[in-house]
Amino acid sequence: MAFATVVGTSIEWYDYFLYAAASGLIFNQLFFGPLGSTLSTMVAFATVGISFLFRPLGAFLAGHYGDKLGRRVVLIITLIAMGAATALIGFLPTYDSIGIAAPILLIVLRIVQGISAGGEWGGAVLLAVEHAEPEHRGLRGSFPQIGVSIGLILSSGVLALMTTIAPGEAFLEWGWRVPFFLSILLVAVGYWIRRGVEESPVFHEIAERKEQVTNPLGKLFKSHWLLVILASLLFVGNNAAGYMTTGGYIQNYATDPTGPVGLDRGPVLWAVSASAVSWLIFTIIAGSVSDKIGRRNTYLLGWMLLLIGIFSLFPLVNTGSIWMLFLGLIILTVGLGFTYGQQPAMYAEIFPSSVRFSGVSVSYAIGSILGGAFAPTIAKALVASTGTTTSVAIYLAIITLISLAATLALRDRSRIPLGPDHEEEQSVSPIIGIGSR
Structure with missing residues (x-):
């Protein structure tokens, strides 16, 4: 199960981040x-953000059908949709070939990626967490996160490799397309693995009792709207800081020949790849x-570490040294990890x-819009x-x-039972000042 969730989410995010990295290096x-x-460059980055606006649609669809039909089937659909959109981007003609139609088609395919990403995360993490023992839930839940x-x-490594295989103008002519074509193979592997994944035991219990909610989204917003808001805000800090690299900003800033840093494209991409480790x-x-x-x-420890990383990053990048850029990214990733794994x-x-x-999918999608989208x-x-x-x-x-602040507003409910037998206990608000346990 852990292997399946890691492989599936890795492929999905490879596709998603490949576009983001290419936006400031190629698509602009x-x-x-x-x-x-x-x-x-600003418009290219904006197309990265546009996809976030469609994440809630993916989250709504995946959440609705995931609570009714199960987690597994949704994950297979999102994987195929993401991979198809990514591969098609590799085939797109450029502006010089077909004019305004090129960026329009690019944006349409990015929207498909956004819808897929909105549905992917919730299903993957629930399969991992709902299969886990209560005392290891945090660790098991971190597996899809490392995807x-x-x-x-x-994504950064393959792009960096292609800058070596197809240097200079060759990279812009054809080299950048190869990583997008690679998605076809990756999705085939991911599909084969996900077909063998067992459905969540929690959903099995709900289905056997025929207790699926006919309108889960309606119930969510009627009874838990404030919790959705706080859960969304819980994610914005990590997502905004993380998208300095996953959104392609640092790559563009550090390699801009007219900017203050002016590093080569290849070393920067390798540094980003290494910091992701x-x-x-x-x-x-x-x-x-x-x-x-x-x-x-x-989380409280993580936010302190993330603030240190944020204020260390740009002074180190601005030295113009690739090693200082790498150090800045490493410091940032400590806080990113400690606000993401749990x-x-x-x-x-x-x-x-x-x-x-x-609830999980919609909160994540809204947090992505408010945090990293733009x-x-x-x-x-x-x-x-x-x-x-x-x-x-x-x-x-x-x-x-x-x-x-959102973290401080929520109670810790580590090890609370997750099955349908404990629905009443789970429905007690985890928001401090509203209800009690």
């Missing part, structure tokens, strides 16, 4: 080039630590079983208007403090 030139250097890091490693390690550590000290305490367990424990898929675009605009990356650090710090 080949699809939005006529807009000029700065505006084309994000692996997806970043793969650190993110993976600290994500697993955070999940394990949360099993010992609780989800809430792990998230699946935390989310699963605060929503009742009957609407859990809907973080690279905002960062680009802030630097353009203020002339300093300090403004970006302040922006990210404010978002992080919002997540810290």
Whole structure:
């Protein structure tokens, strides 16, 4: 089960982050080039964010059918849709070939990626968490989370490899397409693995009792709307800071020949890939630590570490040294890991079983919009208007403090029973000041 969730989410996020990395390195030139250097990059980053606006649609659909039909079938559908969209991007003609139709088709395919991503995460983490023993729920839930890091490693690594195989103009002519074509093979492997995954035992119990909610989304927003808001805000700090790399901003900023850093494309991509290994390690550590000290305490520690990473990142990047850039990314990933590994367990424990898929998916999708959707675009605009990356650090710090406040508003419900036998206990609000346990 752990292997299946890791492989599936790694493939999904490889596809998703590949687009984000390509947006500031490739798409700004080949699809939005006529807009000029700065505006084309901002628009390319905006297309990364546009996909987030469609994540709730994917979350609504996946949550509705995941709570009615099961987690497994939704995961297979999202995997195929994501892979097909990614592969088709590799076949797209550029602006020079078909004009305005090129960026329009690119955006349409990115929207399909957004819908798929919105449905993927909730199903993957619930399969992991609902299969886990209560005392290991944080650790097991961190497994699909490391799929994000692996997806970043793969996407940045394959792009970096292609800069070596097809250097210079060859990379822009055809080299960038190869990583998108690779998605066809990856999705075939992921589909084969996910077909063999067993359905969540919690959903099996609900189905056997015929207790599926006919309108899980309606029940979610009627009874748990405030919890959805707080759960969404819990994610915004991590997502905004994480999208400095997964959204392609650091890659663009550090390689911009007109900017203050001016590093080569290849070394920066390798540095991002290597830092994702650190993110993976600290994500697993955070999940394990949360099993010992609780989800809430792990989050509080994580937000402090993330603030340190945010204020260290740009001063180190601005030295112009690839090693200092790598160090800055490593420091950032410590906080990213400690605010991410425990998230699946935390989310699963605060929503009742009957609407859990809907609650987890919708909260994650809304948090993604409020956090990372337009973080690279905002960062680009802030630097353009203020002339300093300090403004970006302040922006990210404010978002992080919002997540810290959301954490303080929630009780820790580590090890609460997740099955339908305990629906009444699960329905008691985990929000401090509303209900009690």
